[in-house]
Structure formats: C-alpha cells, structure tokens
Amino acid sequence: xxxxxxxxxxxxxxxxxxxxxxxxxxxxxxxxxxxxxxxxxxxxxxxxxxxxxxxxxxxxxxxxxxxxxxxxxxxxxxxxxxxxxxxxxxxxxxxxxxxxxxxxxxxxxxxxxxxxxxxxxxxxxxxxxxxxxxxxxxxxxxxxxxxxxxxxxxxxxxxxxxxxxxxxxxxxxxxxxxxxxxxxxxxxxxxxxxxxxxxxxxxxxxxxxxxxxxxxxxxxxxxxxxxxxxxxxxxxxxxxxxxxxxxxxxxxxxxxxxxxxxxxxxxxxxxxxxxxxxxxxxxxxxxxxxxxxxxxxxxxxxxxxxxxxxxxxxxxxxxxxxxxxxxxxxxxxxxxxxxxxxxxxxxxxxxxxxxxxxxxxxxxxxxxxxxxxxxxxxxxxxxxxxxxxxxxxxxxxxxxxxxxxxxxxxxxxxxxxxxxxxxxxxxxxxxxxxxxxxxxx
Amino acid sequence: xxxxxxxxxxxxxxxxxxxxxxxxxxxxxxxxxxxxxxxxxxxxxxxxxxxxxxxxxxxxxxxxxxxxxxxxxxxxxxxxxxxxxxxxxxxxxxxxxxxxxxxxxxxxxxxxxxxxxxxxxxxxxxxxxxxxxxxxxxxxxxxxxxxxxxxxxxxxxxxxxxxxxxxx
Numbered sequence: 001x002x003x004x005x006x007x008x009x010x011x012x013x014x015x016x017x018x019x020x021x022x023x024x025x026x027x028x029x030x031x032x033x034x035x036x037x038x039x040x041x042x043x044x045x046x047x048x049x050x051x052x053x054x055x056x057x058x059x060x061x062x063x064x065x066x067x068x069x070x071x072x073x074x075x076x077x078x079x080x081x082x083x084x085x086x087x088x089x090x091x092x093x094x095x096x097x098x099x100x101x102x103x104x105x106x107x108x109x110x111x112x113x114x115x116x117x118x119x120x121x122x123x124x125x126x127x128x129x130x131x132x133x134x135x136x137x138x139x140x141x142x143x144x145x146x147x148x149x150x151x152x153x154x155x156x157x158x159x160x161x162x163x164x165x166x167x168x169x170x171x172x173x174x175x176x177x178x179x180x181x182x183x184x185x186x187x188x189x190x191x192x193x194x195x196x197x198x199x200x201x202x203x204x205x206x207x208x209x210x211x212x213x214x215x216x217x218x219x220x221x222x223x224x225x226x227x228x229x230x231x232x233x234x235x236x237x238x239x240x241x242x243x244x245x246x247x248x249x250x251x252x253x254x255x256x257x258x259x260x261x262x263x264x265x266x267x268x269x270x271x272x273x274x275x276x277x278x279x280x281x282x283x284x285x286x287x288x289x290x291x292x293x294x295x296x297x298x299x300x301x302x303x304x305x306x307x308x309x310x311x312x313x314x315x316x317x318x319x320x321x322x323x324x325x326x327x328x329x330x331x332x333x334x335x336x337x338x339x340x341x342x343x344x345x346x347x348x349x350x351x352x353x354x355x356x357x358x359x360x361x362x363x364x365x366x367x368x369x370x371x372x373x374x375x376x377x378x379x380x381x382x383x384x385x386x387x388x389x390x391x392x393x394x395x396x397x398x399x400x401x402x403x404x405x406x407x408x409x410x411x412x413x414x415x416x417x418x419x420x421x422x423x424x425x426x427x428x429x430x431x432x433x434x435x436x437x438x439x440x441x
Numbered sequence: 442x443x444x445x446x447x448x449x450x451x452x453x454x455x456x457x458x459x460x461x462x463x464x465x466x467x468x469x470x471x472x473x474x475x476x477x478x479x480x481x482x483x484x485x486x487x488x489x490x491x492x493x494x495x496x497x498x499x500x501x502x503x504x505x506x507x508x509x510x511x512x513x514x515x516x517x518x519x520x521x522x523x524x525x526x527x528x529x530x531x532x533x534x535x536x537x538x539x540x541x542x543x544x545x546x547x548x549x550x551x552x553x554x555x556x557x558x559x560x561x562x563x564x565x566x567x568x569x570x571x572x573x574x575x576x577x578x579x580x581x582x583x584x585x586x587x588x589x590x591x592x593x594x595x596x597x598x599x600x601x602x603x604x605x606x607x608x609x
C-alpha cells in the first residue's frame with residue numbers, strides 16, 4: 001500500500017519583473033456564455049542533470065494532462081515554444097509567449113538535493129500583464145514526484161479559477177470483469193488521472209460501493225464474507241479489514257460522516273431497511289429512521305447537520321432530507337421519475353443523484369431544497385455520482401446494455417458541473433461504483 | 442390439518458410446477474437452467490434424491506418471480522411457495538436459504554433492499570404456512586446475480602426473483 005507523505009509548499013519570492021498596471025488579473029471565468037479554455041504554456045521543468053531533467057519532463061507531462069483534462073485550460077503545443085527553458089531560468093521573454101497566444105505560462109525547476117530529497121519549484125506567469133502570479137517550491141522524496149505534480153496542478157488551477165483544485169486525489173472503485181452472470185468484482189484504487197493503479201482484493205469475495213473517509217486513509221464498503229453481506233472498514237495503509245458493528249441483518253450503503261468519526265449505513269431486517277449510524281470510537285449505534293419503507297443511500301451535508309437519503313416511503317424511490325438526528329424528514333425530489341443515490345456536494349450547495357425515467361438513466365444535480373434540478377448526463381444505465389473534493393467535477397459509471405452472451409461494458413466517467421467535458425476514465429478493465437477521495441493530506 | 446394440507450399440496454405439485462416457471466427459450470451456453478436439468482433427469486428416468494436441490498427444483502421449482510419494483514407475491518408465486526411449504530414439511534430436516542434478486546433497471550443500493558424484501562416476502566409466507574423460521578434464512582444479492590443474460594424485458598423478468606437454495 002503506497003504510503004502518503006506530507007508535502008509542504010514554500011512560497012517563492014517574486015522575480016523582479018516590470019509589472020503592467022491597470023490590466024485586470026488573469027482569470028478563468030467559466031460562468032460566461034462563451035467560455036473558452038485558457039491557453040496556457042507549460043514548459044518542461046528545468047533540471048541541472050539528466051536525472052532531474054527527466055523528472056522535470058515527467059512532472060510537466062502530468063501537470064499538462066491534468067489541466068487539459070479539466071476542460072478549463074488549453075495547453076499550447078510545446079513545439080510552438082520560442083524561448084528555451086534554459087534562458088527561461090532568468091525570467092520569461094514575454095514577447096515570445098505573447099506571440100504564440102499564450103495567456104499564461106508555467107516555468108519550473110527540479111533539483112535532486114545532496115540529502116537525497118527532491119526540490120521542485122514552479123512559477124505561474126500572467127503573460128499579458130508580464131508578471132508572476134504565483135511562485136511555490138516543494139520538498140519531498142524523488143519517488144513522490146507524481147504527487148508533487150498533482151499539487152502543482154492544484155496550485156495553478158486554484159490561482160487561475162479561484163476554486164480549490166482536485167488533482168491530488170485518488171479514486172476507489174469496483175473493477176469488474178467476466179460475463180453478466182459470473183461477474184468478478186474487485187476493490188481497486190488509483191490516482192484520479194488513472195495512474196498508480198492497484199487492486200485491493202482478488203475478487204473471490206463480492207464487494208460493492210466503496211467510499212473514502214474524509215479524514216483518514218480508510219475506506220468503507222459492502223462485502224459478502226461467508227455469504228453474509230456486511231459493511232466493512234479497510235485501512236489503506238495497513239491493509240487491515242474490520243467488520244463495522246455487530247448487526248443482525250444485512251448492512252449496506254455505507255458512508256462516513258464529515259468528521260470521519262461515524263459510519264452511516266442501512267440495515268435490512270425482516271424486509272425493512274432503515275438508516276443507522278455507528279460511532280467508530282464509541283461503537284454506539286443510533287437508529288435514524290423507523291419506517292416500513294426502504295431507507296438507504298444516506299449522505300451527510302458537509303457541515304454534518306443534515307442528511308439526504310433515498311426512500312420509497314411515499315410509494316416510489318425519492319430523495320429526502322432530514323436533520324442529523326433523524327428529525328424533520330422532508331421530501332426534496334418532485335420531478336418525473338425515480339430518484340436515487342443522493343450525494344451531497346462537499347461545497348454544500350448541491351446534491352447529485354441518479355434519476356430513472358421512461359427507461360433512461362440520468363445523472364443530475366439539484367439544490368438541497370430540491371429546486372434547480374438539472375441533468376448532466378444520460379444513458380441506458382448511468383449511476384452512482386461521486387463529487388471531487390472541489391464540488392465542481394463529478395465521476396459516475398456508465399454501463400452499456402449486455403448482449404445475448406452476457407457481455408457487458410461498464411466504465412467510469414468524469415464530468416464538469418456545467419454538464420460539459422464528459423470523459424471516460426482510463427481503467428485497466430471495466431469499472432463501477434467510483435468514490436472520490438478528499439485532497440490527500 | 443397439516444396432513445390434509447400436505448396431500449392437497451403434493452397432488453397439485455406437477456401442475457403448479459409447469460405453470461409457475463416462465464418459458465425459458467433458447468438458453469445460452471454456459472447458462473444451465475434448472476428447467477434443462479429437470480428435463481434431463483426426467484428423460485433419464487433418474488430419481489432425484491429426496492430432499493436434494495434437484496428434488497426441490499423438480500417438485501416445486503427453483504424460484505418465484507416478481508413484477509418490476511415489487512416484492513408482492515403474485516398468485517402464481519403464491520402457489521409455488523405453497524408447494525415449497527409442502528416440500529419443507531415432507532423434508533423436515535432440511536433448511537433453505539431464500540435469495541432475493543432484482544433486474545438491472547434500478548440503482549445498486551435500493552436493489553439490495555428490494556432483494557431483501559423479496560426474500561422476506563417468501564419467508565413470511567412460508568412461516569404463515571407453518572414452517573419454522575429457524576429453517577429459513579434469507580440473503581439479498583440485489584442486481585448482482587442475474588440468472589438470465591442480456592438486457593431484454595424477458596431477461597429482466599427472470600432476474601426479478603427469489604431463489605430457493607437447499608443448505609443441508
């Protein structure tokens with residue numbers, strides 16, 4: 001299990017360049033009607049020996065891919081660059097970058113220090129204003145260069161959009177293979193760009209719906225161990241698996257509370273499913289719903305004060321919100337169709353869901369009061385939205401109809417909140433049930 | 442009263458067995474349905490061991506089916522479960538597990554709950570018929586264990602089921 005190491009940024013002083021006063025600051029505004037991705041030039045990070053230079057090129061490749069994949073940036077083809085990275089060390093020749101229509105420029109350097117550690121610095125430049133916007137340096141181990149690249153990507157993203165980034169994150173999901181009636185499902189994890197992929201289980205035990213802890217390197221999920229479906233906890237660092245509680249019936253649909261201290265889940269007993277929480281520290285179990293209908297798929301608001309969940313207590317699957325103590329239950333979904341899998345955005349402003357209407361599945365969002373309902377994607381079967389920690393990008397899975405031989409295709413996708421930039425995520429085999437981690441601490 | 446119920450139920454078994462299982466046309470390779478096994482056993486004149494899974498599949502039927510998004514036992518399903526009750530009475534040491542399943546046209550977690558409801562519907566009915574609940578366990582597989590390949594209404598109808606598994 002890959003160990004995550006803390007990386008602390010060090011601010012770099014501004015290089016002495018002439019500022020261009022009176023010009024508005026460079027900013028990626030995605031709310032305007034004619035949004036165009038921001039042209040940005042990302043140069044190979046300089047290295048004073050071949051080892052450092054290779055890491056520099058690798059970092060640049062990861063940063064470029066991240067920013068391009070977000071749909072908000074348009075990296076310029078490096079073959080068009082005029083100024084070389086050697087002379088760039090002394091500062092940009094802004095004319096060279098203006099002439100290739102680059103609004104922003106990223107330069108950087110990589111050093112393998114004598115103590116064996118890796119030092120990476122970068123600067124983000126506003127080409128038209130001819131000034132530095134950000135300069136940061138990081139020190140870590142050489143093996144961690146990928147994480148540094150993601151952190152650099154997040155810093156650039158945040159500086160230019162005003163929003164938190166989401167590149168230094170991982171996605172846990174269920175890797176699937178085989179025909180429909182003999183589907184093998186394994187727990188898998190990867191960086192959000194698809195790299196660093198590994199399988200956490202071998203598929204001999206059916207596993208479903210993994211979710212990340214917001215505060216620790218743990219995931220919770222449903223596993224059929226000895227034909228007993230129950231919620232478990234897996235520590236990603238130690239590999240230790242632990243049964244959550246000692247419930248008499250099937251427990252499923254688990255999520256963490258925002259403070260990481262509780263698991264909220266459903267328990268099915270005697271044909272009835274209700275929502276419970278268990279405090280991981282005290283093991284105290286609290287029942288939150290007491291209704292003969294199906295109550296499941298609970299998700300906390302980021303302030304921990306409210307919970308959205310899925311219930312058919314009114315006759316059909318709909319979305320309901322309640323206080324964290326189970327009081328004040330009110331329905332929020334009133335559109336046509338069935339509503340399911342609600343997930344509260346980490347920004348608190350929206351709830352994502354799966355909707356089924358007239359044989360078509362949709363991924364949509366609505367405000368917590370149920371207004372402003374908007375569909376983002378649709379298909380034969382799209383399901384299980386999960387939010388990136390910046391509350392701006394979502395992932396879900398899309399499954400195609402199976403053929404008469406039972407062959408079926410299921411893949412992960414990401415999509416921007418605006419409904420644009422839907423992209424397939426590269427996974428080694430089929431995939432479902434994605435869950436996005438918080439920013440890695 | 443018990444004996445009467447048993448004799449009535451047994452005499453109705455053959456008829457009910459033909460009516461309750463939907464037509465399974467053109468089974469694909471690799472998907473061996475109980476109907477095929479039943480025909481094969483009957484053609485060979487092999488008697489299934491009383492109390493075995495094959496015996497249950499032949500005399501009662503391996504499963505019952507449900508309408509979309511429903512856990513209500515239709516009248517054909519009720520007849521099968523009555524036969525199952527009779528079979529359990531005739532094999533008093535046997536324990537079974539009732540596995541609840543759904544089609545793929547719903548979301549994963551809700552379908553886990555729906556499968557549980559379907560398994561429980563069968564269990565409750567059996568207990569109302571006098572079967573001891575200790576002999577009946579349930580499990581839900583939601584949409585994870587389709588028995589019929591393909592994404593067609595016929596496949597979905599078969600995948601909405603509660604299946605009986607002899608445990609001992």
